[in-house]
């Protein structure tokens with residue numbers, strides 16, 4: 566499943582090509598992905614210009630708001646979505662649901678499992694879109710640090726790992742990133758969120774940021790005109806210390822990595838190194 570780093574890599578991959586370009590048309594080949602695709606989307610988009618590409622959580626946001634009647638195109642890659650830039654008149658394949666046409670290139674959305682989303686927000690204030698308004702802090706933003714995490718978790722007795730994965734608190738920390746970040750910070754995934762010191766939350770925030778950035782850097786190196794997001798395990802060649810390594814030696818103490826179920830998800834950690 567595309568995670569925050571894959572979406573950010575897609576954004577970075579599109580940046581050299583789309584901003585400043587006029588939309589000359591759009592083709593919607595399917596009426597519904599996770600949500601209905603808005604009726605008349607293609608005619609709304611035609612004639613607008615993409616001014617910028619932003620990201621909020623795992624949503625890619627194409628800013629087409631500068632013209633009268635403009636707005637934002639929201640794209641979510643769901644479980645299996647990918648974006649690529651193809652030359653005009655490239656024949657569509659089976660799962661190619663949407664094309665955004667520019668004079669010299671086509672942005673194409675492929676999504677075999679159709680859990681992605683393609684939505685329109687009229688006007689400039691995209692943060693008010695119902696799917697974005699409830700989202701928590703961005704982990705790569707300046708506002709996100711250990712002091713913020715410490716303050717936000719006071720009175721929260723829920724174990725720290727499911728809380729980190731709650732997008733109402735902080736967006737984009739999927740299962741792999743939660744497991745790896747907690748390992749590098751030496752914090753047990755089972756520890757109650759309000760029983761972690763400010764000092765340890767600073768380690769955790771740094772660890773979350775560096776884990777996400779390492780994954781973005783790994784994916785970024787492979788991006789050229791092909792904007793990729795894999796439908797597999799959900800991370801680029803991120804070398805995991807504990808994730809999916811049940812029974813293998815902990816890279817720090819060599820004791821076996823433990824796997825448990827937690828809030829319906831598999832959790833991997835080292836009981837010796839993580840307290």
Ligand SMILES: [Zn+2]
Nearest residue numbers: 815818835838
């Ligand atoms: Zn260990």
